Amino acid sequence: MMKALLPLAVLALAGTSLAAADAPPAARPYTALQACRAIADPAQRLACYDSAAAALDTATKNQDVVIVDRQEVKKARKGLFGFNLPRIGFLAGREGNVDDQADEQTLDDTVASARPLPYGKWRITLTTGGVWETVEVDSRFTDPRPGMAVNLTKGAMGNYFLKVAKGRAISARRIG
Numbered sequence: 052m053m054k055a056l057l058p059l060a061v062l063a064l065a066g067t068s069l070a071a072a073d074a075p076p077a078a079r080p081y082t083a084l085q086a087c088r089a090i091a092d093p094a095q096r097l098a099c100y101d102s103a104a105a106a107l108d109t110a111t112k113n114q115d116v117v118i119v120d121r122q123e124v125k126k127a128r129k130g131l132f133g134f135n136l137p138r139i140g141f142l143a144g145r146e147g148n149v150d151d152q153a154d155e156q157t158l159d160d161t162v163a164s165a166r167p168l169p170y171g172k173w174r175i176t177l178t179t180g181g182v183w184e185t186v187e188v189d190s191r192f193t194d195p196r197p198g199m200a201v202n203l204t205k206g207a208m209g210n211y212f213l214k215v216a217k218g219r220a221i222s223a224r225r226i227g
Contacts, residue, residue, distance in 0.1 A: 078116040080107040129179060132158040132203065132225075158203040162215065165195035174226075175213070177201060182227035183213055193218025 084107055087099035110116040160177040168174055171188040175195050183203070185192070193215040195201070202214045203223070213223035 078110065080110040080116055083107075128155075129158060132181065156205050160201045160203070162195045162197050162199045162201055164197055167194075175201065175215075175223075181225055183211075183223045184226050185213060185221055185223045187222045189219055189221050191219040192221050 080103065084100070084103040087096055087103055090096040090099055107116065111118060158179075160179055160181070162175055163178045164176045166174050168184065172185045173195060175183050175185075177183070193199075195215045199216050202220075204212045204214075204220065206212055206222075211223050211225070212220040214220035
C-alpha cells in the first residue's frame with residue numbers, strides 16, 4: 052500500500068493558492084509519512100507509519116488532500132488545451148520534460164460534432180469536450196465531420212491552428 056502511494060502526486064487543496072506557486076507544497080499528511088523514514092527504531096517507525104497513513108487516509112476521504120496519478124494530470128491538461136490560464140502548479144507540467152512541453156503545444160483529437168457558421172466558418176466540438184470556432188475562411192480547409200481526426204497547434208501570441216484530417220490548418224479559437 053505504502054509503495055503504491057509514493058509514485059503518485061499528492062496535492063494539497065485546502066489553505067494554499069496554487070495559482071501563486073510554481074509547484075504545490077506537499078500536503079502535511081504526506082510530509083508526515085515521509086518523516087517516518089528517518090526514525091531508526093523499527094517499532095517507533097512502524098507506529099509513525101501507521102499514524103501517518105491513517106492521517107493521509109482521513110485527509111483523502113475529507114478531500115483535504117487529493118492524490119492523482121500522472122495520467123489524470125495529463126488528461127486534465129489536454130482538456131484545458133486552448134484556454135489561457137495562469138501556470139498552475141501541477142497542471143503546468145514538469146520543468147524540462149519533453150512530453151509535458153509537447154502537451155502545451157499540440158492536441159490530437161477527434162471531431163464529435165461540427166456545424167457550419169455564417170460566412171464559411173465552423174464550430175467544432177471535440178471528443179474531449181472542447182468547443183472551437185474557426186476564425187478565418189479558406190476554401191482548402193477540409194469540412195469537418197464526426198469521427199474525423201483533428202490536430203490543434205499553438206501558434207504565436209495566443210493563436211491556435213486547427214487542421215481537420217489532412218486538410219489545411221486555419222486559425223481557430225477555443226470558446227468552450
